[in-house]
Amino acid sequence: MDKVKTILLIEDSPGDVRLTREAFRGVEDVLRFHVASDGAEAVSFLRREGVHGYAPRPDLILLDLNLPRMDGRQVLSVIKQDDGLKTIPTVVLTTSVAEADIEAAYQLRANCYLAKPVEFDAFESLVRNVSVFWLKMARLPPQNQALC
Amino acid sequence: MNRTVLLVEDSPGDVRLTKEAFRDADPEIDLRVVVDGVEAMTYLKREGVHVDAPRPDFILLDLNLPKMDGREVLAHIKEDDDLKTIPTVILTTSDAEADIVTSYKLQANCYLSKPVQLEEFESLVKSINDFWLTKVKLPQQALSN
Numbered sequence: 001m002d003k004v005k006t007i008l009l010i011e012d013s014p015g016d017v018r019l020t021r022e023a024f025r026g027v028e029d030v031l032r033f034h035v036a037s038d039g040a041e042a043v044s045f046l047r048r049e050g051v052h053g054y055a056p057r058p059d060l061i062l063l064d065l066n067l068p069r070m071d072g073r074q075v076l077s078v079i080k081q082d083d084g085l086k087t088i089p090t091v092v093l094t095t096s097v098a099e100a101d102i103e104a105a106y107q108l109r110a111n112c113y114l115a116k117p118v119e120f121d122a123f124e125s126l127v128r129n130v131s132v133f134w135l136k137m138a139r140l141p142p143q144n145q146a147l148c
Numbered sequence: 149m150n151r152t153v154l155l156v157e158d159s160p161g162d163v164r165l166t167k168e169a170f171r172d173a174d175p176e177i178d179l180r181v182v183v184d185g186v187e188a189m190t191y192l193k194r195e196g197v198h199v200d201a202p203r204p205d206f207i208l209l210d211l212n213l214p215k216m217d218g219r220e221v222l223a224h225i226k227e228d229d230d231l232k233t234i235p236t237v238i239l240t241t242s243d244a245e246a247d248i249v250t251s252y253k254l255q256a257n258c259y260l261s262k263p264v265q266l267e268e269f270e271s272l273v274k275s276i277n278d279f280w281l282t283k284v285k286l287p288q289q290a291l292s293n
Contacts, residue, residue, distance in 0.1 A: 087252035102285045106233035111257045113285045126283060133279040137272065139259045141252050142245050 003143070005135060006032040008058035010042040010075060011093075012067055016116070016123075020062065020093075023127035028135050032056060039070025043078055046085055058088055059140045062130070063110075065094040065101060073108060080109040087141045091130060151281050152178040154204035156188040156221060157239075158213050162262070162269075166208070169273030177281065178202065185216025189224055192231055204234060205286045208276070209256075211240040211247060219254060226255040233287045235280065 007024060011017050017035050024031055034055070036042035042063075045052045061079065065072035072094065079085045089111040094101070097115045105113045114130060117123045134140070153170065157163050163181055170177050180201065182188045188209075191198040207225070211218035218238070225231045235257040240247070243261040251259050260276070263269050280286075 086255075087249060089252070089258065097285065099288050103233060103287050106235070106287045109255055112235065112280070114283060115285055129279060129283055133275060137260060137275050137279075139243060139248050139261055141249050 004030050004032060005059045005140070006034065006056045007060050007062065008034050008036065008042070008045065009062045010036045010039065010067065010072065011062070011064045012037045013064075016064075019120075019124060020127050023124055024131045024135075027128065027131040034058070038068040039072060039075045041069075042067075042075050043070065046079065046082075057143055059143070060134050061088055061090040062093050063090055065092060065096055065105070073104060076105065076108045076110055089134065089138070089140060091134065093127075093130070150176055150178060151205045151286075152180065152202045153281070154188070154191065154207045155179060155181045156183075156185070156207065156209045156213065156218065157181065158183045158210065162210075165266070165269055166273055169270045170277060172270075173274050173277035174281070177277070180204065184214040185218060185221045187215075188213075188221050189216065192225065192228075206280055207234055207236040208239050209236055211238060211242055211251070219250060222251065222254045222256055235284070235286060237276065237280065239276075 005028065009017060009020055011020065021033050024033060034045065036045050044050055045055045048055050063072050063075060076090060079088065079090055092105045092110045092113045093116060095116045102113050114126060117126055155163065155166055157166065167179055170179050182191050190196055191201050194201050209218050209221060222236060225234065225236055238251045238256045238259045239262060241262045248259050260272065263272055
């Protein structure tokens, strides 16, 4: 039996949050789905600071690039420079298709980069694809990594 | 768009299966195969017979390889400023948690276990094509060269 997976979505658009949450729930109905609506909150959640003292460690992070307070690129570099967090697969999901953003995200060790389509149906289908691939196909690092 | 995929795999059966599954998924894919870790590095550094090798857009890497282990190949790729942006996906029979964690620590972009059943293997390769080579935005070669 798979353990219940925890997803952290870092996204400031309420519409995109709703759509992403629904797509993920459609693929796996038992899921802990957390949302941070800006970069600073995402980092507090991941570091279990303040109100996030008991936050679970996410199995997968979905990260928008353009965020209030702290930019997604900065959040990505915090995650990938932290020995406790860097193994968490971090998927960039953003409206930007600029090659410089794609290149920079991979330089900062994003696990993969996806551009949000403008049309609703295409967006929904992309998010479903992301959730099927990462939840059903990929092997994610275990929550407890003490054995390694 | 023509994609070049580098498959680093020593099992002839798995090479054949992967080739066929990619061909079914998208015949345009330029699939290059190297059968051990040393040859993988020679290819990526464009040395010897690989001097004119195209830079791969995507790498599929087995962990247990002759001559140089897949973990070592992964570490070399991700320590090299020119190569590290190439998405590198582990495709291996191991589903040991230690291998999964080590691979993500070494910055594998993703870890996949090879299914034992033929049909599942084919369907996994198709999913790799549908996701990584179709949906995912890969870095452009020109920028990183």
